[in-house]
Amino acid sequence: AMAGGLEPHLEALRRELRGPAVLSVLVALIAVAITFLIWRFVQGRRSSRKAVLLLGLCDAGKTLLFARLLSGRYRDTQTSITDSSAAYRLSRDKSTNVTLIDLPGHESLRLQFLERFKAAARAIVFVVDSVAFQREVKDVAEFLYQVLVDSTVLRNAPALLIACNKQDVTMAKSAKLIQQQLEKELNTLRVTRSAAPTSLEGSGTGGPAQLGKKGKDFDFSQLPMKVEFVECSARGSKGEEGEADLEGVEKWLVKVA
Amino acid sequence: CKGCWTALGKGGDGDEGMMGVAGTPILTGPLPQERGGNNSFTHEALTLKYKLDNQFELVFVVGFQKILTLTYVDKLIDDVHKEFRDKYRNEFQQKGALGLLNGTFDFKDDFMRLLRDAEESSKVRAPTVMKTFQQSVKSQKTVKCMIETRGEKPKEKVKNKKNKGSKKDGTEAVAAPSKASAGDKQLSAAGDKEELTKDEILQKKREEFFRRHMKAGEKSRSPKPDAQKEKGKKPRVWDLGNSNAKVLDYSNSATNGSAEACPVEEFDPDMALGDKNREPGRLYDLEYESDDEAEEEKVVQNPSKPSVKKGGLGGMFGMLKGLVGSKSLTREDMDPVLEKMKDHLIAKNVAAEIAVQLCESVAKKLEGKVMGTFTTVTSTVKQALQEALVQILQPQRRVDVLRDVMDAQRHRRPYVVTFCGVNGVGKSTNLAKISFWLIENGFSVLIAACDTFRAGAVEQLRTHTRRLNALHPPESHGGRTMVQLYEKGYGKDAAGIAMEAISYARNQGFDVVLVDTAGRMQDNAPLMTALAKLIAVNAPDLVLFVGEALVGNEAVDQLVKFNKALADHSMAQTPRLIDGIVLTKFDTIDDKVGAAISMTYITSKPIVFVGTGQTYCDLRSLNAKAVVAALMKA
16 A cells, blocks of 8 residues: 555656756755865865964973064063964965964963864974973973874874974083983873873773884884974074074974975 | 053063063963952062953053052053053054064053053042031031020921922931021022922921921930920820821822922023034934043944944844954843853852852953854853863873872882871772772882771771782782781871881882871861871872862862861971862762862862772773863753
């Protein structure tokens, strides 16, 4: 009885489909669908990651670095409590433009702002205070760890530059030493962090992602993104009036953009 | 006096501030920690007052010495804010961060001028000098009118009343005699203009009325000699009772409906209507005055002006305007939403005062902010509140116990953790869970039974030790006993036992010492002293406060008093305070997770562990996003 009831309906449908009105409706629908797809595609292209994030602990020198890169001048800076972003013209290649985003380093704010901007990140500059490094190594490593195990960061694998800032001070540690210490600290951290008690109702993925290769000591080359270490000084060795020593950073930015 | 200022964008680019150091305590203290409710903050020897401009993301800070009380600071900061904003408005709007970087903000002269103006304005108002007797009105009364006789009084009062033009009850009339002379003066001035015929009627009626009242009210006024009154016991006349409607009918039958029955006031049409050149019937716009008082309203009234003009349609337009385009948030817009959010938070078990402070801080942060397109006030406020809550739950450096234990291992000393809290929150249970976790990670644990008061405390820990050893026998860990109990029975001094336990652990090579203390109420002074002594003497690496998730407003009191006790009794320069919080009994609350917020807000320390049950595996770490989601869920 069911099939019998359907037959006439199907017949009516087939007859309808051959009519011109339905055809135009179909064409319109397809046009809309295509437009939609094109729009999404263009949207995706436009909002593709064009941001370079400046991350680091408080007082690492991110805001001064930001100011120097953009304007070349020295400014007195204060602790940031919100992000600052501006377009950065790469000197050689006039056409490409990246957006430099300076995020606050304060503990309560840093993760929040990272959440907001991590999807748009094409590259990350992690600024380290080379003078206070010995004292702060655990905090630096912890923040770096949090950045590295973030799922979005792991998926996009933005290029990472670890800028060892404040090289104008004589007590500053070299980039090599900082790299070694960070590797050692991250090695320990990935053990302790993965052993931490699982978080409440949020560990669908089975805990934090594993950093590097298991069984071997942690090395920055094990990461999915390219990591470089560079020494720089945002203040510059000639004092406030002089130039900043940022060649390494600028070269890297050109390479990455 | 030397005030100082630094204007800086919130993104950290400052210009030549006179005292750059003033900004930092605010920026690292109350603002990120959502304590921005009140706008002043004390740091060492300075008091810092600050003001946020959320539209252009600026912070204005004024610092001055704490011992000075300057009254003009608020006005100064407002003036500076307005002037700075207007002067550099272009740079902010058009160029954003680059504008801040590249622009020179030569505001020093303007600031000095504003400072001088503010100082002068606070001096100009000389303290009001008391009037001398000669100047006062009383000296001009003649003696005659001060003598009060019964017959005359009602008349004077009546005259007074007429001038005032209002009918008040008896007591008010009785108060009139002291102003009688003033009334006289006024009367003589205005007397010629009044029509007396109607008023005489009024007078007579009032005389009757007041005569009745005088009998009742006399007793409360002392200037009369009492001898006159005592003529036998008079029945008490209540003002409004037992009288027929006629007495109660205050309306003048002649006046209702007739146009001129009221005393004709001086009515100057010119003055009342103001501008003579106005077109009759036209509703004028608000005028933009250029003085400072009207300026602040300008910013907000601009977008809402069209809605004001359109009268009945105004409400709808206002709403539409709010949906599309740039409307900046005002306090009035946010208040209803914030009230609701505050009640919601309190319903979710956040302590009441903390909910209030939190809403205040969010309001301050959002005031004047320009909303984006298609965002409603509710969604903006909710978003801001959510961010604030996440911020609160992620304070300072995370406590990573395993990392620190490894450090201590390297230095060949045990890592000491102390558990404190009120009675019955789950210290011993969670201590056992934590020792299980540590053993799983390969560290050997010594449990110090410093709860020498509660019956069965030592036995409880012994049972746990036995169970844990059964789960992790020495054979599977290379012959080492992973957990051991150090106890000295009941009644002994807890601090002493702790000290012995630590040295025992050092000798035997234990990695961690977990010290269990007795539960104590925060108001119990001798017990709090004993706890403070234990912590001060033994200097543990981690002091964990154990609090249950069921606690409501009590959490605030507990934590404040515990911290205070620890600070008061410590001999050191920087006292050891609570380093972390263990939130227990989390499985008993469904989504009323407000206690987590209360506790972290009070102490600014992180929640290290969360206890979700009574078995060894029920130990979790806090997931800030999940907690905030549960909190904001309707």
